[in-house]
Amino acid sequence: MAITPWTDEPATSKTPKLALHITELRTAVEAARAAYSPPSGGWTPWTNVPLTTSTPALATHVSEMRTAIQQLWAEKILGTIPAWTERGGAGPTAGTPAYATDISDIRYWFNLFESDGIAPPRVFWGVDSLELTNFLVPNGSGGYMDFYDWVKQKAGDVPPAFWGRYFGGPGNLTASEIQYIHGKGCKVALIYNATDLADHMEGGVLEGIQDALAAIALADNLHPPKTVALFANIEAAFHPTAAWMRGWATAMNRDQRFAGSGGFYGHTGNTNFTVPYCAAVAAIPDIMRYNYLWGAGFQGTDTCGFAADHPDWDPYLPGCNDMNIGVWQFAIHCYKAISPSIAEADEDLATDVGLSLMW
Numbered sequence: 001m002a003i004t005p006w007t008d009e010p011a012t013s014k015t016p017k018l019a020l021h022i023t024e025l026r027t028a029v030e031a032a033r034a035a036y037s038p039p040s041g042g043w044t045p046w047t048n049v050p051l052t053t054s055t056p057a058l059a060t061h062v063s064e065m066r067t068a069i070q071q072l073w074a075e076k077i078l079g080t081i082p083a084w085t086e087r088g089g090a091g092p093t094a095g096t097p098a099y100a101t102d103i104s105d106i107r108y109w110f111n112l113f114e115s116d117g118i119a120p121p122r123v124f125w126g127v128d129s130l131e132l133t134n135f136l137v138p139n140g141s142g143g144y145m146d147f148y149d150w151v152k153q154k155a156g157d158v159p160p161a162f163w164g165r166y167f168g169g170p171g172n173l174t175a176s177e178i179q180y181i182h183g184k185g186c187k188v189a190l191i192y193n194a195t196d197l198a199d200h201m202e203g204g205v206l207e208g209i210q211d212a213l214a215a216i217a218l219a220d221n222l223h224p225p226k227t228v229a230l231f232a233n234i235e236a237a238f239h240p241t242a243a244w245m246r247g248w249a250t251a252m253n254r255d256q257r258f259a260g261s262g263g264f265y266g267h268t269g270n271t272n273f274t275v276p277y278c279a280a281v282a283a284i285p286d287i288m289r290y291n292y293l294w295g296a297g298f299q300g301t302d303t304c305g306f307a308a309d310h311p312d313w314d315p316y317l318p319g320c321n322d323m324n325i326g327v328w329q330f331a332i333h334c335y336k337a338i339s340p341s342i343a344e345a346d347e348d349l350a351t352d353v354g355l356s357l358m359w
Contacts, residue, residue: 003111003120003312004028008158011100011107019051021103022061028110029068036075044068059092062102066091069109078117081109121351125307127151128164128189128329129345130171134180137337147337148184151345154335156306162187162350162358164294164327166233168218169193175222178359187358189327189350190219191231191265191294201240208247212262216255224258229357231263231294231327236270242279249280249291259357260290268325269297269316278320292357293318294327294348304334304347313349326354 007020026046033043044067047060070081083089086101104122111120133148145153152159163186165173170193181188192215200207215230232248234240245264252262266273281288295315315328331347350358 003114005308005310006107007308011103018057019053019055022057022065023051025065025106025110029065029072032072032110032113036072039071039074044071057098057103059094059096059098062098062106063091063094065106066109069106069113072110072113076113076116078113121313123310123313123349123351124161124355125155125158125310126160126162126164126187126189126348126350127155127334127345128191128348129343130166130193131343131345132171132177133163133165133184134177135343137343147343147345148181148186150337150343151335156308158307159184160186160307162189162348162355164189164191164231164346164348166191166193167222168215173222178222187355189231189294189358190222190224190228191233192218193233194218201234201238201244203241204243205247205250208244208249209251210247211244212248212251212255215262216252216257219258224359226257227259227356228359229259229263229292231265231292234264234266234273236267236272236296239272240266240276242276242283245276245280246284246287249287250284253287253290260292261287263292263294263326263357265294265296265329267297267316268293268295268318274318277318281320288321289324291321291324292354293321293325294329294354295325296329298330304331307347310347310349313351326351326357 007024011021044064047064048055066081073079073081084091084102085105086099092098092102108122131147133146135147136144137147137150139145163181165188167173167190178188194214200211211232219230230252249261252258253260264277266277268274297316299314299316311330313328315325327348327350329346329348333344334347336342336344
C-alpha cells in the first residue's frame with residue numbers, strides 16, 4: 001500500500017499546527033475505515049467539524065486521532081500504539097495546543113498502519129548545493145532574494161529541514177553562513193569537497209587518513225558538535241579504492257571528535273562506489289558499522305518538484321551496510337536561478353538517523 005504523504009513534512013516547532021494537518025489526517029483515516037466494519041461502539045468521532053483555517057491543532061484533536069488509529073491497528077492486529085514522543089510518553093493535556101511532535105507521531109502511526117506494521121523510515125525533505133544559501137538571486141520582479149528563500153518558494157513554500165553544504169573546496173561553507181542557515185530553523189549537513197583535488201582517492205590507506213585529517217582540521221574551524229558527521233564527496237566519475245575508504249573511516253573513528261567513522265556521499269548504484277565500499281566493509285566491519293552513507297542515484301525518474309511531491313524512501317542499496325544510508329539525493333539540478341551564473345540545488349531526503357548526523 002502506498003504511504004500517505006503529509007503537508008509541511010516534517011512538522012517543526014516553527015510550523016504552525018493548522019487545521020490542515022488534522023483535516024488531512026482525518027481524511028486519510030476515514031478512507032482507511034471504508035475497508036472495515038465499524039467496531040463495537042463505532043468509529044471515533046471528530047471534535048470541531050469542520051476545522052477552520054484559524055483553528056490550531058489542540059490536544060483533543062490529536063488524542064482522538066490516536067484513538068482512531070488504534071482502532072485501525074486493531075483491524076490488522078498490530079498491537080498497541082507506542083507512547084507519545086514528548087512529555088515522557090504521556091498524552092497532551094486537554095485544552096492545550098498540540099506539539100509539532102504530536103502531529104509527527106500520529107502521522108507516523110498511521111503510516112505504520114498502511115505498511116502493515118513494517119516501519120517505513122520517517123523522512124525529512126532537504127536540499128544540498130554548491131551555492132551559498134544567502135547568495136542573492138533575481139526574484140523575478142526586478143529585485144533580489146536569498147537563494148534559500150528562492151528554493152523555499154520554488155519548493156511550494158516549504159522550508160527545508162536540512163541543507164547540505166560543502167567545505168574544503170569551491171563554494172566553501174563559512175561560520176556566518178551556518179549562523180544564517182540555523183536562523184532559518186534549518187540543519188546543516190557537512191560535505192568535504194577537497195577529496196578530488198589530488199589523486200588521493202585512487203591511493204591507499206595513508207591517503208585516506210590524510211584526507212580525513214585535513215577534513216577534520218577544516219571542520220574544527222567551524223566548531224560543529226561531536227554528533228555531526230563529515231561526508232566525503234565521491235562523485236560518480238571518481239574511482240576510490242577500498243584502501244582509501246578504510247583510511248578515511250579509520251581516521252574518523254580514531255579522532256572521536258565527529259560522529260562515528262565519518263561518512264561518504266556516493267552513488268550507491270554505481271560499481272565505482274559500491275565495489276570498493278563493500279570491500280572496505282568486509283575488511284574492517286567493526287569500524288565501518290559506524291560509517292554512514294549519503295546515497296545518490298535515482299530508482300525511478302529524476303524529477304525536481306515541490307517538496308511535498310518527494311518520492312518514497314527508495315535509495316539504491318550497495319549490498320552491504322545498507323542500514324547506514326541516512327540521506328538520499330533523489331533529484332539534481334533543481335530550483336535554478338541565474339545571477340549571473342546558474343545557482344541550483346539538489347533534492348534530498350534524510351531519515352531520523354541521517355538528520356541526527358547534521359548540525
